[in-house]
Amino acid sequence: MEGSGSGSDDGTEPYCDFFVLDTSSWSSIRDQDLRIGGVTEFDTRLVGQVMAMKLLCCWGMPSQVGVAHMGNSSASRGLELTPKWRTGEAAGTSAREVGDLGCYEANSDPIFFDDFGELVPQDQNPQRVVQALNLGLASLKTASNRGKRITVFLCSPITGLRDLEAQLIPLRQELDGNGIEVEFILHPKVYSKAYDNVIGGPEGSQRSSRDEGVREGMAAVSISDIRSEDEDLDTLANIFSIDVMNNIPYKSFLETLAMYKDVYFDGITGLRALSSRWSACWPESDAQETMPRILFVFQWSPTSSERGDD
Helix, strand or coil: CCCCCCHHHHCCCCCEEEEEEECCHHHHCEEECCCHHHCCCCEEHHHHHHHHHHHHHHHHCCCEEEEEEECCCCEEEEEEEECCCCCEECCCCCCEECCCCCCCCCCCCCCCECCCCCECCCCCCCHHHHHHHHHHHHHHCCCCCCCEEEEEEECCCCCCHHHHHHHHHHHHHHHHHCCEEEEEEECHHHCCHHHHHHHCCCCCCHHHHHHHHHHHHHHHHHHHCCCCCHHHHHHHHHHCCCCCCCCCCCCCHHHHHHHCHHHHCCCCCCHHHHHHHHHHHCCCCCHHHHCCHHHHCCCCCCCHHHHCCC
16 A cells, blocks of 8 residues: 655645546445435445545645546547546635535446346446556656656456456556556455455445445345456456455445555545545535544554544
């Protein structure tokens, strides 16, 4: 895991960030306990990704942000690299210009069933990972920032990725050569079943773990049972230096960020600081209504003094 950094606040040059959202059929599964605006119904994995992306941007304050959408079989550009990701003053006026990430939306690929209600195998192509990384490379390679990063959210199996080593290895080398870091933030269901004893502990919040089957429904549970193969996960881990045994993800993307706060929110002293950043980036919205309230449930700070600042 790489550090998120806090941009110009600590005197360092801000990053140029490119995010890849997993918009596959698996992203429609409702197992994300976010509690946005006090709503207790579970949100989709895609909504969890968008919220995590916005939080990372609020804290890191990148100079520019771009987004790609990675579906079942291909990847496409969602947002061109732009400095206008957060709300700011419109050029030549005193009016505010709403940032592109303020109300960012993306759509999940559908889940298909046959006439008998049986799940139709999803058309998944591992080339989608290569395409998504190439979109990030094309966007960032000409950026003048010394810090450039692609963050890939992944909540679906990576079946067949092992067959793409010949493409992925030189792609990783080209990314490195252009000074581009690559960070994968995984959902535990990306892991192969061989890791169930490893990921069985941090299943996310107790409520999320207990209610998943009810909230997802039978269709989502069926598709959720489709997992990566050992060799596919090994390929991802080996090429992109992911410590899958120690950097264990939680079911909620936000809980993963919170539990590894020293990595993703380097220098944070409490949730009050993160909430202030959120309000500064999107002053047109009430943080109490738009910032996920589940963040205030997690044990962010190890010391009582830090908890007092939350």
